[in-house]
Amino acid sequence: MKKLIVAIMSAGVMVLVGVASADDDERGRRGPDVKPMTNPLYLSECGSCHFAYQAGFLPARSWQKLMGGLADHFGDNAELNETDREVIETYLVANAADRVEGRRSNKFMRSIGDSTPLRISEVRYFRHEHDEIPQRVIKHKNIGSFSNCIACHTKADLGSYAEREIRIPGVGRWED
Numbered sequence: 001m002k003k004l005i006v007a008i009m010s011a012g013v014m015v016l017v018g019v020a021s022a023d024d025d026e027r028g029r030r031g032p033d034v035k036p037m038t039n040p041l042y043l044s045e046c047g048s049c050h051f052a053y054q055a056g057f058l059p060a061r062s063w064q065k066l067m068g069g070l071a072d073h074f075g076d077n078a079e080l081n082e083t084d085r086e087v088i089e090t091y092l093v094a095n096a097a098d099r100v101e102g103r104r105s106n107k108f109m110r111s112i113g114d115s116t117p118l119r120i121s122e123v124r125y126f127r128h129e130h131d132e133i134p135q136r137v138i139k140h141k142n143i144g145s146f147s148n149c150i151a152c153h154t155k156a157d158l159g160s161y162a163e164r165e166i167r168i169p170g171v172g173r174w175e176d
């Protein structure tokens with residue numbers, strides 16, 4: 001009996017290891033859609049009210065404008081002390097969609113043109129990618145708005161937005 005349990009357990013471990021490395025391989029080959037955010041100050045300050053968005057979805061000028069108006073941030077006060085504000089702005093600008101290479105960043109930039117959007121969720125390319133999702137789905141208590149990326153994109157924090165990783169609360173897997 002004991003032998004059997006050990007056998008089952010090690011089979012389980014092998015399956016787990018197999019799954020993990022297949023996943024890593026895939027990510028290694030494809031890479032994330034946008035560069036993941038890693039700066040601890042950014043993650044804690046700008047990830048406290050909502051998902052810590054990747055800088056690679058908006059151009060540098062958008063981040064500068066947004067960081068210059070934190071006292072009235074979409075109706076909230078998100079002010080920081082000047083040192084933290086500068087560190088975060090520098091980080092966002094260095095990783096902005098017009099400063100880094102990446103498939104998604106390039107697509108967002110092509111759609112943004114010379115405009116200076118403050119919302120990722122209002123960029124034309126974003127709207128186009130999400131136009132099949134009805135409003136009643138967004139009203140689900142675990143979503144609330146399109147700004148809540150990680151509610152549906154389960155690996156958004158890794159910068160990964162692949163279709164197979166989408167699980168929509170109240171709906172489930174997304175199939176085109």
Ligand code: HEC
Pocket residue numbers: 045046047048049050053066070073074076077078088118119120121122144145146147148
């Ligand atoms: C006090 C809470 C709060 C903090 C702190 C905060 N935000 Fe926000 N942010 C909001 C709210 C509220 C919205 C609007 C969300 C919505 O419409 O559902 C928002 C929206 C955004 C959006 C637009 C999302 C979209 O729809 O595309 C960006 C970009 C953003 N915030 C960046 C930041 C950055 C950068 C920081 C750190 C400097 C930050 N936020 C800190 C409350 C906050």
Ligand code: HEC
Pocket residue numbers: 033057104120121129130133137138143145146147148149150151152153161162163166168174176
């Ligand atoms: C209500 C769930 C939901 C929310 C919230 C949401 N998305 Fe999506 N997203 C989807 C679905 C569904 C698709 C379409 C996938 C497809 O058909 O290929 C998609 C597509 C995308 C794509 C294109 C992926 C691809 O492989 O073509 C990107 C990039 C993306 N979303 C980013 C975001 C970001 C950034 C946010 C937050 C600002 C966000 N999404 C919020 C559900 C959501």
